[in-house]
Amino acid sequence: MHPQDPQPTGAERTPDLDHTPAQPDVDAHLRFTEPPHTHPAPQDRYGNPLPHQDHDDDAHARAHAAGVPHTHAPVATPRRSPSAPLRIGIGGPVGSGKTALVAALCRALGPEGAGLDMAVVTNDIYTTEDGDFLVRHGVLPAERITAVQTGACPHTAIRDDIAMNLDAVEELEDSFHPDVVLVESGGDNLTATFSYGLVDAQIFVVDVAGGDKVPRKGGPGVITSDLLVINKTDLAPLVGADLGVMDRDASALRGERPVAFTSLREDPGATPVAAWVRQLLAQRRELAAASAG
Numbered sequence: 001m002h003p004q005d006p007q008p009t010g011a012e013r014t015p016d017l018d019h020t021p022a023q024p025d026v027d028a029h030l031r032f033t034e035p036p037h038t039h040p041a042p043q044d045r046y047g048n049p050l051p052h053q054d055h056d057d058d059a060h061a062r063a064h065a066a067g068v069p070h071t072h073a074p075v076a077t078p079r080r081s082p083s084a085p086l087r088i089g090i091g092g093p094v095g096s097g098k099t100a101l102v103a104a105l106c107r108a109l110g111p112e113g114a115g116l117d118m119a120v121v122t123n124d125i126y127t128t129e130d131g132d133f134l135v136r137h138g139v140l141p142a143e144r145i146t147a148v149q150t151g152a153c154p155h156t157a158i159r160d161d162i163a164m165n166l167d168a169v170e171e172l173e174d175s176f177h178p179d180v181v182l183v184e185s186g187g188d189n190l191t192a193t194f195s196y197g198l199v200d201a202q203i204f205v206v207d208v209a210g211g212d213k214v215p216r217k218g219g220p221g222v223i224t225s226d227l228l229v230i231n232k233t234d235l236a237p238l239v240g241a242d243l244g245v246m247d248r249d250a251s252a253l254r255g256e257r258p259v260a261f262t263s264l265r266e267d268p269g270a271t272p273v274a275a276w277v278r279q280l281l282a283q284r285r286e287l288a289a290a291s292a293g
């Protein structure tokens with residue numbers, strides 16, 4: 001949190017995400033009722049750093065005005081032209097809630113929500129299960145959802161040989177010119193990450209049912225993703241997971257990169273994650289305007 005931010009007090013107090021390791025706090029998830037956001041390190045279209053835009057940055061200033069907890073991590077930086085559709089990869093272990101998060105984001109950000117133009121690519125090994133699920137639940141028109149069958153380890157298709165996914169994304173972009181394309185990886189392990197040749201930013205989803213040790217085990221997904229989502233907080237009491245421990249361990253490994261706690265059962269619009277995406281989009285648009293001007 002920036003030193004000039006109003007200091008929260010009492011029950012609404014949010015820990016300093018920038019500099020102070022969080023203390024164990026069983027109510028940690030409550031502090032993410034406001035969205036986390038990141039402060040991108042702006043680059044021009046060739047990847048050269050632009051001067052740091054501090055608190056005169058409009059999107060950032062609005063986040064300050066809303067009292068949003070935030071970090072100044074150099075993450076979620078546009079690697080491609082900031083005027084191109086924002087591509088967000090969603091990875092994480094099997095069953096952690098990736099498809100549920102995609103559905104939530106389509107509800108919150110799509111035509112029924114914030115009115116953004118959306119498209120989705122799902123990945124399964126031999127089926128089209130997740131794409132079918134999203135179509136069945138009507139989160140977007142069917143033609144905006146492409147199910148890729150990877151036929152191999154999910155991480156291969158999002159990191160090593162991204163051709164199938166890239167084709168699917170580009171086809172959707174050519175057809176619909178969406179604001180945001182979500183790419184859901186097949187369920188994998190803690191090492192799975194997306195190539196930044198495929199997506200602009202990546203969310204890694206773990207859930208509390210695997211135990212509160214999961215963030216501590218680290219791995220590239222937990223450590224380097226642009227946003228770590230710890231989902232199914234509603235199950236924490238049932239499995240004896242301490243959300244404070246998860247928050248402390250994740251913060252220790254991730255430094256300034258943000259963490260959001262969600263229960264998609266209780267918050268079907270994934271409020272903090274949707275806000276993070278909107279923040280990212282606003283920052284990209286400002287960068288696009290700055291580089292056009």
Ligand SMILES: Nc1nc2c(ncn2[C@@H]2O[C@H](COP(=O)(O)OP(=O)(O)OP(=O)(O)O)[C@@H](O)[C@H]2O)c(=O)[nH]1
Binds near residue numbers: 096
């Ligand atoms: N209790 C609870 N269940 C959830 C939550 N989010 C997702 N689920 C359930 O968890 C199960 C798995 O969710 P998915 O969204 O399919 O998980 P996934 O990560 O896409 O799974 P794969 O694509 O197979 O790796 C489903 O039955 C969801 O309804 C949550 O926040 N709380």
Ligand SMILES: [Mg+2]
Binds near residue numbers: 098099130
């Ligand atoms: Mg899925």
